[in-house]
Amino acid sequence: xxxxxxxxxxxxxxxxxxxxxxxxxxxxxxxxxxxxxxxxxxxxxxxxxxxxxxxxxxxxxxxxxxxxxxxxxxxxxxxxxxxxxxxxxxxxxxxxxxxxxxxxxxxxxxxxxxxxxxxxxxxxxxxxxxxxxxxxxxxxxxxxxxxxxxxxxxxxxxxxxxxxxxxxxxxxxxxxxxxxxxxxxxxxxxxxxxxxxxxxxxxxxxxxxxxxxxxxxxxxxxxxxxxxxxxxxxxxxxxxxxxxxxxxxxxxxxxxxxxxxxxxxxxxxxxxxxxxxxxxxxxxxxxxxxxxxxxxxxxxxxxxxxxxxxxxxxxxxxxxxxxxxxxxxxxxxxxxxxxxxxxxxxxxxxxxxxxxxxxxxxxxxxxxxxxxxxxxxxxxxxxxxxxxxxxxxxxxxxxxxxxxxxxxxxxxxxxxxxxxxxxxxxxxxxxxxxxxxxxxxxxxxxxxxxxxxxxxxxxxxxxxxxxxxxxxxxxxxxxxxxxxxxxxxxxxxxxxxxxxxxxxxxxxxxxxxxxxxxxxxxxxxxxxxxxxxxxxxxxxxxxxxxxxxxxxxxxxxxxxxxxxxxxxxxxxxxxxxxxx
Ligand code: ASP
Numbered sequence: 001x002x003x004x005x006x007x008x009x010x011x012x013x014x015x016x017x018x019x020x021x022x023x024x025x026x027x028x029x030x031x032x033x034x035x036x037x038x039x040x041x042x043x044x045x046x047x048x049x050x051x052x053x054x055x056x057x058x059x060x061x062x063x064x065x066x067x068x069x070x071x072x073x074x075x076x077x078x079x080x081x082x083x084x085x086x087x088x089x090x091x092x093x094x095x096x097x098x099x100x101x102x103x104x105x106x107x108x109x110x111x112x113x114x115x116x117x118x119x120x121x122x123x124x125x126x127x128x129x130x131x132x133x134x135x136x137x138x139x140x141x142x143x144x145x146x147x148x149x150x151x152x153x154x155x156x157x158x159x160x161x162x163x164x165x166x167x168x169x170x171x172x173x174x175x176x177x178x179x180x181x182x183x184x185x186x187x188x189x190x191x192x193x194x195x196x197x198x199x200x201x202x203x204x205x206x207x208x209x210x211x212x213x214x215x216x217x218x219x220x221x222x223x224x225x226x227x228x229x230x231x232x233x234x235x236x237x238x239x240x241x242x243x244x245x246x247x248x249x250x251x252x253x254x255x256x257x258x259x260x261x262x263x264x265x266x267x268x269x270x271x272x273x274x275x276x277x278x279x280x281x282x283x284x285x286x287x288x289x290x291x292x293x294x295x296x297x298x299x300x301x302x303x304x305x306x307x308x309x310x311x312x313x314x315x316x317x318x319x320x321x322x323x324x325x326x327x328x329x330x331x332x333x334x335x336x337x338x339x340x341x342x343x344x345x346x347x348x349x350x351x352x353x354x355x356x357x358x359x360x361x362x363x364x365x366x367x368x369x370x371x372x373x374x375x376x377x378x379x380x381x382x383x384x385x386x387x388x389x390x391x392x393x394x395x396x397x398x399x400x401x402x403x404x405x406x407x408x409x410x411x412x413x414x415x416x417x418x419x420x421x422x423x424x425x426x427x428x429x430x431x432x433x434x435x436x437x438x439x440x441x442x443x444x445x446x447x448x449x450x451x452x453x454x455x456x457x458x459x460x461x462x463x464x465x466x467x468x469x470x471x472x473x474x475x476x477x478x479x480x481x482x483x484x485x486x487x488x489x490x491x492x493x494x495x496x497x498x499x500x501x502x503x504x505x506x507x508x509x510x511x512x513x514x515x516x517x518x519x520x521x522x523x524x525x526x527x528x529x530x531x532x533x534x535x536x537x538x539x540x541x542x543x544x545x546x547x548x549x550x551x552x553x554x555x556x557x558x559x560x561x562x563x564x565x566x567x568x569x570x571x572x573x574x575x576x577x578x579x580x
């Protein structure tokens with residue numbers, strides 16, 4: 001930052017920018033007292049800290065500035081005496097001497113040390129988040145986030161997208177999560193819904209002819225919280241008209257790669273694409289973590305007529321674990337437990353040794369079966385082979401999960417591997433009423449070649465939906481949307497949504513489509529997750545200024561809180577029993 005930008009009415013420079021170029025100048029800096037050291041009765045050293053760093057001020061005479069007092073120090077930039085230069089500080093070659101100290105604000109002793117090297121309980125950090133934000137970790141994470149946002153905005157502007165803010169007080173949206181509702185004072189007994197995403201709004205903007213929309217949008221979902229999930233989260237949300245999947249992939253890739261370049265100083269290579277079917281088959285998941293190479297292999301043909309009862313299933317999938325033969329029995333038991341908890345009947349393991357396979361099942365295998373396992377995926381002595389036999393998807397999922405348990409480095413570690421996963425199935429599973437469920441959302445366009453299967457074999461219908469995955473995390477998803485009323489009705493029917501219900505829930509969108517809907521497609525990806533990975537953080541709370549805890553509480557404000565009787569009356573709401 002230039003000197004002109006740093007300067008304000010109270011200061012000339014940021015603390016961290018005072019350096020040898022300023023020697024001889026008399027300058028003012030402002031900040032917090034990070035440390036104070038007395039040198040005899042009449043000399044004190046103050047470390048003054050602001051967001052840019054720390055500078056040392058030498059104060060003669062007495063000064064009552066304690067830790068975390070806010071001060072304005074005016075002093076002359078002077079080289080430090082020989083032997084006292086501190087190479088670890090950007091300001092370490094100089095100090096401010098002959099200082100005048102003005103106390104701008106007093107401070108009580110903080111409840112924890114504002115030093116990044118000290119591990120502090122997260123509950124305490126969240127309760128005093130404003131103090132936590134004074135620490136380097138939060139400073140640098142929040143600034144990184146701002147740089148990422150700026151890069152994303154630039155990329156979208158450059159590509160002709162128009163930023164539009166859509167309402168927070170809104171009607172239900174179709175993402176399928178539980179929603180937060182807001183009672184209406186003016187309409188007794190009626191509620192707004194906080195948007196799970198701007199999905200419908202952005203599609204309406206396409207009908208409105210806006211052509212290319214984006215928003216750094218807050219989305220709200222009342223779902224259980226985890227390391228990568230908060231009630232409110234931020235998405236880069238986009239929608240464009242007269243485009244197909246490839247166009248959207250191009251727009252989003254450009255934005256994400258620009259952001260990555262800004263964040264980590266290096267532009268990742270072009271992002272590859274993999275179909276959902278391939279991801280499942282090779283990695284056992286739709287979120288493949290490509291930072292490590294292990295892939296699932298298929299042994300179904302080898303075991304088609306096996307005498308081993310455990311392998312009598314439609315699919316036999318196997319995974320080679322390099323150097324896994326040294327795993328202890330306890331570790332193998334743990335992996336078996338994990339496999340079972342995911343629905344597998346069991347997990348077969350084979351150590352590849354110089355004397356052949358070592359496993360409780362080894363003696364039941366035919367020669368061909370043994371050979372197939374011993375050479376699986378280039379297996380060598382010292383490797384381990386894990387085998388799951390079951391229905392196809394289950395076998396893939398179980399081994400995919402074991403693959404991650406065994407191979408995956410922490411999410412922020414190592415290189416960044418992006419991949420587009422395409423051709424998701426249109427439907428996935430059924431709800432409590434036996435109705436098919438949309439894998440993405442009900443406005444997703446089926447694959448053109450699969451339209452005829454909607455009524456006859458819906459689970460085979462592929463959709464024009466795509467996800468962006470980074471290091472095994474789903475960064476975001478999107479799809480080509482249905483813009484034709486006839487296809488939309490067929491999808492609603494397949495989902496068991498009656499015309500009346502469709503009209504009730506999405507009538508305003510369907511109505512708008514009657515007035516000329518352009519073909520359109522879009523995408524949204526989570527900025528919290530992206531920044532967390534760039535920052536090397538495991539938990540998105542570390543890149544959010546004021547996050548909620550795992551139980552949805554804000555420890556600083558105490559929210560959620562009671563409201564007054566008066567407010568309740570105004571909103572026409574009444575408690576039955578507290579807490580129910
Ligand atoms: N609205 C979708 C979501 O929030 C993204 C999209 O389809 O554009 O996941």
